[in-house]
Amino acid sequence: MDLPLSKRVQEIAASPTLAITAKAREMKQAGVDVIGLGAGEPDFNTPQNIIDAAVDSMNKGFTKYTATTGIPELKQAIIGKLQQDQDLAYKPNQIFVGTGAKHVLYCAFQAILNPGDEVIVPVPYWVTYPEQIKLAGGVPIFVETGFEADFKITAADFEKAVTSKTRAIVLNSPNNPTGMTYSKAELVAIGKVAEKHGIYVVSDEIYEKLYYGDKKELVSIASLSDALYQLTIVINGVSKAYAMTGWRIGYAAAAEPIIASMGRLADHMTSNPTANAQYGAMEAYNGEQAVPETMYQAFEERMERFYPILESIPGFKPKKPSGAFYFFIDVAEAAQMKGFADVDAFAKSLLDDAFVAVVPGSGFGMPDYIRISYATDPALFEQALNRINDFMKN
Known part of the structure; x- marks a missing residue:
């Protein structure tokens, strides 16, 4: 039977990152020795103090509904983190806690976009941005960057793309899929364009803790001026920084009217984020930071080891x-x-013949590229690179 579906869902593109991870998992379950380099999550377990805090919260009876936008204690922990790390001052009614940063982004686009509004999206982009913009009735406007530009949009590129319909720009720094990071000077220049035209900045900072350069260069665009503070929607969470991808806790920090709108949407969408996960996230921000620091250092060491x-x-x-x-x-x-016609076919052959799963760049808007994740056991990652090397030489 041909069951009718909404045009909206039929136009959504599948996530290539989730698809390649699922296929690699299926092959492993069938007994194939596949090494997956597609997953966007740390290969470390959640720190024990966070697990203990979540279990303790359940034992104390914190297993009921909470406020839709998050428990007050977690909001205070997030406020403290933003003040300490980014010199940003927010109040509880400016914080929205959601079911992962992806859900938070979805609510943000729904809150600020009307049908036909344009959102500037630098290429390459995280695969979900365009789909969420379209689901909110918006139109993604792709701006090419490129290898020589370190895959970053410039203020001049931004200005050139602005129209009377431009409502927002998406910035992701450090970036998925490239790992590149905007400097303070670059953000200042981009921020001036946003201020000039009154354009929202959706600043996805989920990888903010995983930065290998001078920490003084790592700033949030929201901290650069009073106007940008009002225009910026800071998106972050515990998934990458604390190896808590499955806990699904993310947050937004923004002007109160935006946060209130996101809360009303969540009232009828998810209700509150999982109660015990919120207590775990609170411990992530308030508790011991030694394990996360060790994790960040390990990623940098892997990057330096495997890049050559x-x-x-x-x-x-x-x-x-x-x-x-x-x-x-x-x-x-x-x-x-x-001898492949395109990189998608090349990536498919890597999986089928070399048993290495990579993510084709077509899902990120750059079809000549692949993305591989070194959030993988170093011995396995090195083995995967050896397989790729043999595949190319044979």
Whole structure:
């Protein structure tokens, strides 16, 4: 039977990152020795103090509904974190806690966009941004960046893309899929354009703790002026920084009217985030930070160790990241060397023949690239690179 579906859901593109991870998992379950480099999550377990705090909250009976936008104690922990790390001062009614940063982003776009509103999206982009913008009735306006520009939009590019319909720009720093990070000077220039035209800045800072450079350069665009403070919707959460991807706790910090609108939406969408996960997140921000620091250092060490190996693989042209845990690699030459029509076919053959799962760049708006995650056991990651190297040379 041909069951009718809404046009809205039929136009949504599937997530290539989730699809490649699912396929690799299926092959493993079938007994194939697949090494998956597609997952966007740390390979560390959640720190024990966070787990203990969540269990303790359940034992104390904190297993009921909470306020839709989050428990007051977690909001205070988030406020303290933003003050300490980004010199940003917020009040509880400016904080929205949601079911993961992805849900928070969805609510933010729903709160600020009307049908036909344009959102500037630098390319490459996280696969979910365009789909969420379209679900809110908006129109993603893609602005090409490129390898030589470190995959970052400039203020001039931004200005050129602005129209009377522009409502927002999405910035993700450190970036998924590239690992590149905007400097303070770059954000100042971009911020001036946003101020000039009264454009919202959706600042996705989920990888903010995973930055390998000078910490003085790592700033939130919301901290640069009073106007940008009002225009910026800061998106963050505990998933990447504290190895809590499955806990699904993210948050937004923004002007009170935006947060109130997001809360009204969540009232009829999810109600509150999971109660015990909120207590775990509160411990993440208030508790011992030694384990996360160890994790960040491990990612940087892996990046430095494996980047030269990637450079040596025939046809591979990587860009050295400054944050997150991804390598974004131009493999157009590699695909051509192996006789493939495009990189999607090349990536499929890597999985089918070399048993290495990578994410094709087409899902990020750059079809000549692949993304691989080094949030993977180093021994397995090195084995995967050896398989790729053999695949290219044989």
